[in-house]
Amino acid sequence: MIADVIIKNGKCVTMEKEGECFDWVAVRNQHILQLGYGETFQAYLSADTVVVDAGGKTVLPGFIDSHFHVIQTALNAVSLNLSDAETLADIRARIKATALAHPGEMIRGYGLSLDGLQDSGQLTRSMLDQCCDDVPVWINSKEYQVSILNTYALLYFKIPFTTVGIELDERSMPTGVFRRNANALLRTNILDSFSDDSRMDTVSQLMPTLLEKGITTIHAMEGGVCYSDKDAEFIYHHGKDFPIDMVLFYQTMDIEKVKKKGLKRIGGSLYIDGTIENRTAALSFEYEDCPGTMGTLCISQQQLNDFVLECYQNEIQLALYTIGDRAIEAALIAHEQAMYQVGTTALRHRLEHVELATEAQVERARKLHIIFSMQPSYELDCGGPGGLYERRLGSRYQLTNAFREIMEKGVRICGGSDSDVTEANPLLGIGAAVNHPVETHRITVYDALRMFTYEGAYAIFEEERKGSLKPGKLADIILLDQDIFAVEKEKIQDVKVMMTMKSGDIIYERF
Ligand SMILES: [Zn+2]
Numbered sequence: 054m055i056a057d058v059i060i061k062n063g064k065c066v067t068m069e070k071e072g073e074c075f076d077w078v079a080v081r082n083q084h085i086l087q088l089g090y091g092e093t094f095q096a097y098l099s100a101d102t103v104v105v106d107a108g109g110k111t112v113l114p115g116f117i118d119s120h121f122h123v124i125q126t127a128l129n130a131v132s133l134n135l136s137d138a139e140t141l142a143d144i145r146a147r148i149k150a151t152a153l154a155h156p157g158e159m160i161r162g163y164g165l166s167l168d169g170l171q172d173s174g175q176l177t178r179s180m181l182d183q184c185c186d187d188v189p190v191w192i193n194s195k196e197y198q199v200s201i202l203n204t205y206a207l208l209y210f211k212i213p214f215t216t217v218g219i220e221l222d223e224r225s226m227p228t229g230v231f232r233r234n235a236n237a238l239l240r241t242n243i244l245d246s247f248s249d250d251s252r253m254d255t256v257s258q259l260m261p262t263l264l265e266k267g268i269t270t271i272h273a274m275e276g277g278v279c280y281s282d283k284d285a286e287f288i289y290h291h292g293k294d295f296p297i298d299m300v301l302f303y304q305t306m307d308i309e310k311v312k313k314k315g316l317k318r319i320g321g322s323l324y325i326d327g328t329i330e331n332r333t334a335a336l337s338f339e340y341e342d343c344p345g346t347m348g349t350l351c352i353s354q355q356q357l358n359d360f361v362l363e364c365y366q367n368e369i370q371l372a373l374y375t376i377g378d379r380a381i382e383a384a385l386i387a388h389e390q391a392m393y394q395v396g397t398t399a400l401r402h403r404l405e406h407v408e409l410a411t412e413a414q415v416e417r418a419r420k421l422h423i424i425f426s427m428q429p430s431y432e433l434d435c436g437g438p439g440g441l442y443e444r445r446l447g448s449r450y451q452l453t454n455a456f457r458e459i460m461e462k463g464v465r466i467c468g469g470s471d472s473d474v475t476e477a478n479p480l481l482g483i484g485a486a487v488n489h490p491v492e493t494h495r496i497t498v499y500d501a502l503r504m505f506t507y508e509g510a511y512a513i514f515e516e517e518r519k520g521s522l523k524p525g526k527l528a529d530i531i532l533l534d535q536d537i538f539a540v541e542k543e544k545i546q547d548v549k550v551m552m553t554m555k556s557g558d559i560i561y562e563r564f
Contacts, residue, residue, distance in 0.1 A: 056081050056097040057557060058528075063107030064536055068114055068506045068521040071499050078112060080528040083557040087524055103559075105552065111537045113502065114521050115269025115529030115553065116479035117509025119426050120321070120405055120469030123273045123299060124244075124284035125197075127255035129163050129473045130262070136164030136195065141172055141180065144192075148184040159206075160185060162192040163473070167199060168330055168441060178204050178229025191243060196474060197279055198331045200231040200239050212239050237279045244281035252287045256295060263297055264561035266478045267550035269529040270298040272426075272469065272513060274321030274372075274405075277304030289314060296555055300513045302372055308363055318513070319364065320372035321405065324351045326380035329408065329435070329445050334377035336409070341447035348377050354386065361387035364402075365395040370514075372403040372426065381410050388421050398422035403512060406431075406471075408453050409446075415455075415462045424512050425459060425466045429486035429501070430475035437490030455494045456486050467512040468504030479505040484546030498538055498545065528557040 056079035065075040065088055075088035079097045087097060098104070133151050138144050144165070151160050167173045181190045181203035189206035193199075202210070207227060212219065218233030231239050263271070273292065276285030285303045292299040302321035303311050311319045326348055327333025332340045335348040352360075361384075364371040375381045384404055392398065403424045408431065410418070418425065432454055435441035442450035459466060468486070470477045486501040510520025518527050532552040540548060553561035 054081065054086060054097065055099040056086050056094075056102050058103045058105065058554070058559070059094050059097060060105045060107050060112055060530065060532065061094055063110060063112040063532065064538075065107075065112040065522055066499075066502070066538075067523060068503055069523055075522075078522055078530065080530070080554070080557050083528055085522060085524050085526050085528050085530075088522060105532070105559075107532055110535055110551070111533040112522070113267075113531050113533065113537075114506045114519065114526075115531050115555065116267045116505045117270040117272075117467070117520065118268050118469050118472065118477060118479060118505070119272045119467035119509045119512055120428060121271040121273055121472045121477065122275065122280070122322075122474075123256060123259075123271065123288060124252055124275060125280070126473040126477060127252070127259040128161070128244075128247075130259055131255055133160060133162040134164055135162045135192065136166065138165060139169065139171070141170070141175055144176065145180070145184050148181065148190060152185040152188070157188060159188050160190045162190075164195055165192055166195050176201055176230075178202060178207060178227065181229065193240075196328045196330055197240065198232065198236065198328055198333070200236045202229045202231065202239075204229070210239060210242050212242065240279050241281050245283055247281075247283070249283070249287055249291075252284070253291065253294075256287075256291075260296055261561070263477055264553045264555075265550060265563070266480070267531040267533075267553050268297060268477065268479065269531075269553065269555050270300065270509065270513075270515075270519060272302055272321075272509070273299040274302045274304060277322065278324060279322070280304060289316075296560055300515075306360055308367055308369060311369065312367060317368075318370040318372065320374075320403075322374045323372065325357065325373055325375045325384055326350055326377050329376060330441060332445060334409070335379035335383075336377040336446075337379045337382070338449070340445055341449075342444055348379065350380060350383055352383075354383055357383055357387045358390050362391040362394060365391040365397065365400065368397075368400060370400050370402060372405055374405045376406045376408045378409045378411050378414065381407060381414050385414055385417050385421070385423075388423065389417070392421055401512060401514065403467075409449075410455070410459065411452075412458065412462075415459050415464055419463045423464070424508075425464055426469055426512060427454060427456070427466050427504075428469050428471045428475060429454065429456070429482040429489070429504075430470060430478075431485075432489055433481070433485045434475060440490075451491050453491075454489065455491075456489065456496045456500075457494050460496060460500060465508055465511065466504050467508040468501070469509075478546075480548050480550075481546045484542075484544075484548075487542050487545055498542070502537070528554055530554040534563070
């Protein structure tokens with residue numbers, strides 16, 4: 054049989070089993086036709102076959118990002134990036150420049166690290182008014198747990214001042230800082246106000262940057278608290294209009310709604326707790342830098358038990374957001390009870406993030422066949438001595454994201470970026486997992502690649518179609534600019550994708 058495309062002279066790592074590697078891969082009709090050694094590809098060659106010479110570099114299945122907020126990421130690509138803003142003067146200057154460059158348009162800043170900001174208490178409505186008072190200004194903290202508005206936006210988005218989480222000054226006037234319920238309500242109101250045309254525009258603009266990183270499938274976490282259900286509806290209706298496959302995780306607790314849509318899964322950022330940065334992740338101990346604080350659970354154990362049971366009974370795959378060990382505990386208790394009543398471990402339920410799982414919890418998760426959906430890049434942002442984890446957790450920073458121990462215990466881990474919380478770049482995550490600041494948690498290059506390929510497919514029941522190089526599977530294939538197994542470990546994150554093929558079509562090439 055003749056191939057449409059042959060990638061020859063490569064290190065075609067199948068990701069089916071460790072060490073399996075071919076010299077060439079042939080593609081026909083969107084699928085992988087055959088793999089082989091040496092010159093045997095000649096049998097599949099015709100004058101019309103496109104031949105790509107891989108030059109001895111690594112060929113892999115396309116990357117799968119298992120936790121990705123598509124609309125938020127797309128929106129950010131057209132918003133004001135404040136992730137490297139360190140001073141109030143800096144923020145002021147950038148907002149003023151944006152107002153000048155885009156007169157009459159709402160200004161939306163994102164990625165601001167309040168933890169790293171000096172005088173963050175002065176970042177209020179009146180400060181923003183001084184920069185811009187004739188359009189709404191909306192600033193988001195890095196993990197979206199805090200919003201800051203100018204007066205225009207405060208009046209424009211009409212959140213009742215009695216809502217929990219609106220910060221008031223000594224005169225009982227809003228300072229412009231929104232947290233908790235008020236922040237969630239505000240975010241949903243604002244995101245609801247965007248049109249589907251603008252979603253289509255921004256998501257289309259995002260696609261090339263993802264293909265450039267070798268991403269061919271994403272698990273799209275959309276809708277719900279802090280987000281907008283219109284985002285989930287958009288992905289549901291238009292997800293197939295884009296070159297990258299998007300598998301929707303609807304962030305809702307409304308099982309009937311997802312069933313009516315024919316979805317087989319639910320959740321994503323379905324919050325059981327908060328974040329370590331904001332000291333809202335639920336811990337079994339006190340925060341090192343805030344004695345007396347142990348974080349908060351967002352839902353009662355009984356409510357969680359009932360919901361998890363309902364998912365089991367309806368055969369719906371469930372993804373729950375859990376970061377602290379106390380949140381993980383609550384989720385495991387609910388799963389154990391549901392398992393006891395329904396008796397199935399076949400639904401591939403997931404816990405998202407799972408940054409602080411104890412050894413005993415990992416063992417219980419294994420028995421329940423629960424998948425951990427984890428983000429190695431968090432370690433780049435927060436890990437190691439002096440990092441955010443150490444400031445919040447003290448010496449327990451050495452316990453976060455224990456990839457190796459989790460894998461060795463037999464729990465499957467799929468890898469994601471949580472884009473846009475960290476950059477949508479699987480090679481960055483793979484490098485972070487291999488170079489974990491705590492040596493005992495480091496994993497091999499192969500295992501890290503597997504998190505972002507095969508395990509990502511498994512976590513959405515697609516391992517028969519995707520996630521490895523195997524005849525009959527979809528031809529989602531990428532070519533790197535190096536042999537990733539020969540690169541110094543510290544330099545893995547600098548490896549580039551040379552070519553991305555989706556369903557047999559080469560849709561990205563680096564020149
Ligand atoms: Zn997320």
